[in-house]
Amino acid sequence: MSMMDLLYRTYEYAYKANDTQLMEHYLISQTTAAAPIELWISEEGEFADAGYISDKTRQKISIPCTEKSAGRSGTNPYPHPLFDKLIYLAGDGAAYQLDNQKAHCAYMEQLRAWRQSEWGSDCVKTVYSYLEKNTLLHDLERKGILDASEPAELKKRCNEFVRIGIRRDFQADRELWKETCIQEDFVRWLRSAQGEGGLCYISGEEGALSENHPKAIWNIHANAKLISANEKENRGLVFSGRFETSGQAVQVSYEASQKIHNALKWLIQKQGKLIGDKMLVAWGTGPQENADLKTVFDGTADLFDDEDEEIINADTQAEFAERLKAAVFRREQDLRHNERIGFLVLEAATPGRLSVSYYQEFYPVQYSELVQNVGRWHADHAWDYSVFDSDQKIWVRRIQSPSVFEIARFAEGTEKNGKIEVDKDRKIEGNAILRLLPCVTEGRAVPGDIARKLVQKSFYPLCYSKKNWSKLLKITCSVIRVNFKEVGTMDINRDTIDIHYNYGRWLACAHEMERRALQSAGEDRATNAMRLFTKFAENPNKYMGVIQQKILVYETKLGQKALWLKNEKYAISANLQKNPLEALVGARHLDGRMILGFEAQMESFKHKPENRRQSGGEKYVYTEE
Numbered sequence: 001m002s003m004m005d006l007l008y009r010t011y012e013y014a015y016k017a018n019d020t021q022l023m024e025h026y027l028i029s030q031t032t033a034a035a036p037i038e039l040w041i042s043e044e045g046e047f048a049d050a051g052y053i054s055d056k057t058r059q060k061i062s063i064p065c066t067e068k069s070a071g072r073s074g075t076n077p078y079p080h081p082l083f084d085k086l087i088y089l090a091g092d093g094a095a096y097q098l099d100n101q102k103a104h105c106a107y108m109e110q111l112r113a114w115r116q117s118e119w120g121s122d123c124v125k126t127v128y129s130y131l132e133k134n135t136l137l138h139d140l141e142r143k144g145i146l147d148a149s150e151p152a153e154l155k156k157r158c159n160e161f162v163r164i165g166i167r168r169d170f171q172a173d174r175e176l177w178k179e180t181c182i183q184e185d186f187v188r189w190l191r192s193a194q195g196e197g198g199l200c201y202i203s204g205e206e207g208a209l210s211e212n213h214p215k216a217i218w219n220i221h222a223n224a225k226l227i228s229a230n231e232k233e234n235r236g237l238v239f240s241g242r243f244e245t246s247g248q249a250v251q252v253s254y255e256a257s258q259k260i261h262n263a264l265k266w267l268i269q270k271q272g273k274l275i276g277d278k279m280l281v282a283w284g285t286g287p288q289e290n291a292d293l294k295t296v297f298d299g300t301a302d303l304f305d306d307e308d309e310e311i312i313n314a315d316t317q318a319e320f321a322e323r324l325k326a327a328v329f330r331r332e333q334d335l336r337h338n339e340r341i342g343f344l345v346l347e348a349a350t351p352g353r354l355s356v357s358y359y360q361e362f363y364p365v366q367y368s369e370l371v372q373n374v375g376r377w378h379a380d381h382a383w384d385y386s387v388f389d390s391d392q393k394i395w396v397r398r399i400q401s402p403s404v405f406e407i408a409r410f411a412e413g414t415e416k417n418g419k420i421e422v423d424k425d426r427k428i429e430g431n432a433i434l435r436l437l438p439c440v441t442e443g444r445a446v447p448g449d450i451a452r453k454l455v456q457k458s459f460y461p462l463c464y465s466k467k468n469w470s471k472l473l474k475i476t477c478s479v480i481r482v483n484f485k486e487v488g489t490m491d492i493n494r495d496t497i498d499i500h501y502n503y504g505r506w507l508a509c510a511h512e513m514e515r516r517a518l519q520s521a522g523e524d525r526a527t528n529a530m531r532l533f534t535k536f537a538e539n540p541n542k543y544m545g546v547i548q549q550k551i552l553v554y555e556t557k558l559g560q561k562a563l564w565l566k567n568e569k570y571a572i573s574a575n576l577q578k579n580p581l582e583a584l585v586g587a588r589h590l591d592g593r594m595i596l597g598f599e600a601q602m603e604s605f606k607h608k609p610e611n612r613r614q615s616g617g618e619k620y621v622y623t624e625e
Contacts, residue, residue: 003359004202004252004260006342010285011263017287021270025062026262028255029187031070031216034059035161035177037086037145039136045129048167050143061163061177064186066110067254070214073223073352079107081114081186082127083177087158091134096148098137098158108132119189123176127164200253202260207253214261218268218279221348226261227252228353275405276422276430278347278357280437284338291338297440300378300400332371336364343441345434357434360441373443377401383478384490384603395606399490402475404440408432410475411453415464451479455592459537461530473599480592487593492600494571497578500590503540504597506572507533510547512605513565517554537590568601 014022025032036059040049053059061083068078079088087093088107093100108131114120115128130136140146147153166174176182194208213227252260264281271292273280284291335341345358362370381401412432413422422429438444454476461469481488487501496502511529518525528550529536536543555562576584 001201002361003342003344003356004256006285006340006361007260007263007267008202008256009340010267010283011259013285013287014263014266019266022262022266025269026266027062027183028258028262029064029066029190030062030183030262031065031080031214032060033063033083033161035061035063035083035163037140037157037160037162039140039162039164040167040173041126041130041164042167043126043169045126045133047130047135047139050140050145052145061161062183063161063177064183065214066190067210067214067257068212070216071212071225073215077103077106079103079110081110082124082182083161083163085159086136086140086162089131089162090136090158091131092137093158096137096154097151098154100158113193114186114189117189117192119185119192121182121185123166123174123179123182124185126166127176194254198247198251198253200256201250202252202256205253207255209247209251210254210257213252213257217261217265217354218272218346218348221351221354223352224348224350224354225352226264226346226354226356227257275345275433276408276426276428278345278430278434280433281344281346282342284335284341286337286339291335291341293341293343296343296374297404297437299403299406300382332367335367335371339364341367341370343437345437347430358437360438362441370441373441376443377440380482381478382490383474383481385474386603386606402478404433404436406471407436407446407450407454407475407479410457410472411450415468418465418468420468445482446479451483451592454479455595458592458595459534461533462526473595473602476592476595477599481596484593484596487596487600490600490603492604494575497575498593498597499576499579499583499587500593501597502572502575503536503544503587503590504594504599505601506544506569506576507536507547507594508598508601508605509565509569509572510551512602513558513562514551514554516561517557520557537594538588540587540590541585 011022011026034056036053038051038053040047040051042048063083064081066078066081068076069080069084072078077088084107087098087100088103090098090100091104091108093104108128111124111128111131115124137146141148146157163175163177165176168174191208197206198209199205200207200209213225215225216222217226218224267281267283268279271281271283271294273282273294280294280297282293282296284293341362343358343360344356346354347357349355378401382399383401385398385400386395387398408429409420409422412428413420415421432450435447435450439446454472457463458469458473458476463469464472477488484501487493487496487498492505493501507529511527514527514529518527528547532543532547536547555566558565
């Protein structure tokens, strides 16, 4: 009920603010449809003209709808009041071998009731006057809109929506689908005809109750409903022996149902984000403009705007933390403009049902906790994502955290044609993202299986391009660094004797030595360290000697240029020798600490202290060795 109440209030605030998109397409008793068939009628109720709109971007219109027509499914011919599919409007279907008599009669009966009411305007009477002549299909065929000789094409056309306008001799034509007075008249007539009322559990007000809730909330799953229960066929499942009637369990008024569903449609259309097979909506609501908060789950570089760009340009992790803290405080002040904040994830459990996979709501008293959790996520999972400035030939440090979307894609995906893609069902990626969302908003730890997948994939560099593998390493380090406090730092820990970490550092030195030698010779191929990366992680003692033998020739070629790398390797070996012999000999199946050591060592090659130079007297940039 909390989610429903927030959606209800979101609609109320947006309506009072006269939101343009909401007012055009998401009013009460209104839905949207693609209506390519354009019918023009004279003021006397005669056929005037017709056309077909092929441009899909111009087909969408807003149309009045009833409770039953908005939620119609299967073979139930609940008609829309004015604009509907051709098969509902056509009274001469029998002449074209169409079985639409039931649908047409239901449409005309409803239109007749509207016409005869005090809210039946002249235009409604004109439309009824033309349609009761039962010549619509014949008239459209004469204009070339239909081809009766092609049954398949005719059937397709009859399932398309029709927009209706009135041609006038001495005044501008009336495009009825654009006239708000039509919608207002319909709502007044509908309310006057609505039956039994009751207490709405959402708004807390008395009103006509809804039994058939809208569908078409999310375009990809147009037939799926958020609220649905077949009381007659599933009485035992619905009541479970606790209630005598469904209203004792829950009842929602027609007006509240319309506002809730239209608010959700509006939010999805305006700021929804597709995550795998699911839809994420994150928003804040209040008297001011509705806030889009899905960026909460983005990486640091995308979360903060241009004025906070200095955050990722920090030179050290401590400096990054200080700048992040200030930026997060500013975001907390921005959130104060919202009365409430909601994070919602929807998915289609079946073709006809939408389910809520995740929902979390925050009140103003909880905003501080929310921004602290977000800030902690970015601080705990920050890593060095340095970029090379090709103009200045320097590496520029970028400290930031990855987005949950990147983490899920790299954990569950594989590389195809230079891109990381998730195979099979998008549900796999969506489920991973769903499990990561609470890590940002609620301060939970990253699920262990996702972290392990990243580590395991990092052990296979030859399965990726250099660019993608480098990003995979950084994302892996961002995720696992919180589990290894001693070695989970961006800068090298030269004092630790951790076996896993130092083996990773040693392999990075071996790789860098060969890479530089190959680069000097103009060769571009995988180094021995890369080819044996996986084997090294399984049995470092065995393959350390193998790799050392293979790179001796490159040490010789580099000569004095390799001296600092050789000294680095000696220092690492000395750290390893400080461990008990049995621990070194028994080292097998290295874990994520090896990746942390390898990545920290590789980054140090870009940012050697002796190669630093200042830019503008404020931040350090680094030359490429």
